[in-house]
Amino acid sequence: MNISKIDYEIAIVGGGICGLATALALHRKGLRSVVLERAESLRATGAAIGVWTNGWRALDQLGVGPMLRQKAMLIRGSREMSVDGKTIHVIPNGKEEHRCLKRSDLIEALAHGLPPQTIRFGFRIVSVEIDQLTSFPVLNLHNGGVIRAKVVLGCDGVSSIVAKSFGLKPPRISPIIERRGLTTYPKGHGFSNEFIRITEKCLLVGIVPIDDKLVFWFIDRPRLPRDSRVSREPEVLKEAMVEEMKDFPAEITEMVKNSDLDSLSYTQIRYRAPWDLLLARFRIATMTVAGDAMHVMGPFLGQGGSAGLEDAIVLARCLAKEICLDQSSNDRNLRIRFEFGLDNYIKERKTRILMLSTTTYLVGLMLGTSSTAKMLLILAIVRIFFGNPFSHAQYDCGHL
Template sequence: MRHPLIRPGTSSSSNLLDLIKETYMEESHDIVIVGGGICGLATALALHRKGIASLVLEKSETLRVDGGSIGVHVNGWRVLEQLGIAAELRETANLVTAFHDVWQEEEKSTLTPVRKELRWLKRKDLLETMAKNVPAGAIRLGCHITAIHPSDPGAVLTTPGGSIIRAKVLIGCDGSNSVVAKYLGLSPAKSTPRTFLRGFTRYPHGHPFGDHFLRLRGKRFFVGRSPITDTLVSFFVACHIPSADACHLLHAGDTRDMRATRHSVVQKLEGQCPAEIVEMVQNSDPESLNVVTKVWYRPPWQVAFASFRKGTVTVAGDAMHAMGSYIGQGGSAALEDALVLARSLARAAAGSGGGRDDEPCERTMIVGAATAIGGYVRERRLRVARLSLEAFVVGELLRAKSLATKLACLGILALLGTKALGHTNYDCGRL
């Protein structure tokens, strides 16, 4: 859909951008969110709850509901309460009451109670619930941003078809390969190779696993199994074999035939782990299966010192602090980002006064938005830097070969309270 041409005001854009503006049609929005994943939709919903409109741009043609399940700890549920969707989501996910860790080679197991709320949600349920609670038309699917140009205020976005979208406030919730983070000058997120298969298995007559999250460590595999409902479990199987052939086989299965991938994983597990695990993978839903070959993260020192703001442009979620799945806080931390950012912008909007056509008041609003985003970055930095450090050290511990490195990692994690899940008992406040 073409929109009437809106002439820009004073801009620091290049001559090339000025030429583009003369050639193509342009639209303008107060707040644009790039990325329609968990963080992007949560930010849009949080803003909507505060009476602030926004536009979410998602490059996929549909909501990206793949990716299996997501563990949401008590800090995430506190945010979902503020967003007004916690009660509905709790109906789709049972409580998890303990972590059951098993070290097969050592013939050792532990049971660690979960003292606060923890539930595994289907990513699909979370995204669809948030999406249906934002206004119609607030999510634009199939909109891929190819470039971002500076503007005063905000930024100007261009698409492959030449469409131009002016954003007075731009929020990048577009993941570890974020185009907004690149615009801000952030270094690309790093990755480590880690191949694992994940999916869902249904038990029509009920599964026998209770309400414990199992983490089974074998010599050449790591299996995680979490109950979602009485009849549905989520699982992952990590491949620890440093074999190009094994990784190639999983890559091929990911794109050609997930049933073949499932079969290859079952073959690796047979005779190596309990029959119930083999049966779980064998009976999994092929359509739910996907293969991950890399874990993306930002080093904690980058999170601690990087510039996450340029005027009224900022980032949130994985675009700000990708940390892999090592401590299970990526999703909940993204929810926290959404709440804090929306709250900061709402305060700025409340303090700007005036109407939409009042230019001096609009300038006040933009200055207030820049200040609000600066406050958001300051408020979040210490929290996400600590989470990033914790996740980074856990990852290093898993990869460590020397005893000294392992002891150093364990010492840091003890100081951070990782075993006691201290990072989960966090409250980012009211919306």
């Protein structure tokens, strides 16, 4: 491989929540980066995302918190209900901030804060390697193009090419599937500002209002053999969900029937098990991973996206600190600084990610069991080792 000029100092692979947040965090620290996104435009698959106190802290550091708060009402607690409308229990959110954001609002707010030309669409990375002569990373594109950068940050999601190049195992497949969507009520939805959960047999339905007229909902159940034969076309998805929800109250089935077709999605849940994270290596030369590429987790705590926002803040802070310390143009010194910055990022994130992934894993196990004894045992373990039910949301990733 010939030595050629570096195209970019910092290249971020993937323009999802974590990639855009990382570019914005770097920008706010005065560091230029480029986001290489395989799609032709910004994508916001998955309708909406629950964001807790920790995520709002990160969004405030990125300067987009106040604007996004205008778009999502405060959720004051969660209500567990039976299918016949009885409340089983209510958990108030107390002092925690919980709002549900439309994914498109979040993605657009992050992208809007970036300098022009930061995001490059249609750049699909197919492999990553380290230049033997310079020790800097090289990204190979689907069209045969090559991009050289001094630092590569893999924010390319659950099927990350960057993580694969480190030898990270592919994420595990959970037996749970989730369908999600948005329903607009032009005259107002009438739901209270709570996260409602209704379980009937193997079906779990979650409902969270975004504002007075828009509601986000999801439907979870174990994957069935027939799922591989069912089309993911929105009309077909909708019909199948309505059929499955025959026993649910009319207002809930109506909500799904009247959902916005282009908001519907189907996801097979994937996760990195806590023990896989414990043993994983997250840096090679000046490359690392963040967001789902590093720590994809089940949706049971609604923390995957917020954890990616925290990664962005810590990553930018650690890199900026090292760059400020070395203004020389000596590539070797700079490489050592970058490696040190990335190691500090990984050190800071590893404990948090392990705690979050373990809690999520245990909560997932608890939701999936029909045995009360097993459920109580898991609950006791979570309480003893991970503290109060909101400890995951109370984390503070600090200033940029």
